[in-house]
Amino acid sequence: MNTSQGIEKVCPRCGAPFICHHENPAICQCAGITLNKNARAYLRTHYRDCLCRACLLEVAREMQ
Numbered sequence: 807m808n809t810s811q812g813i814e815k816v817c818p819r820c821g822a823p824f825i826c827h828h829e830n831p832a833i834c835q836c837a838g839i840t841l842n843k844n845a846r847a848y849l850r851t852h853y854r855d856c857l858c859r860a861c862l863l864e865v866a867r868e869m870q
């Protein structure tokens with residue numbers, strides 16, 4: 807099984823395609839962005855999946 811490729815997903819927030827590496831949390835783009843408690847709670851409440859990097863950064867900034 808090849809787990810290094812990531813999973814192609816569509817961002818539920820902006821509709822942009824992106825690659826998620828959820829099966830490897832160490833390289834998932836979500837893990838590369840610092841999200842505080844509020845941002846994590848917001849994402850968990852509104853979205854079942856992770857967002858593209860741009861949206862994660864935006865949420866991280868909004869929830870500061």
Ligand SMILES: [Zn+2]
Pocket residue numbers: 817818819820821822857858859860861862
């Ligand atoms: Zn997005």
Ligand SMILES: [Zn+2]
Pocket residue numbers: 826827828834835836856
């Ligand atoms: Zn992810």
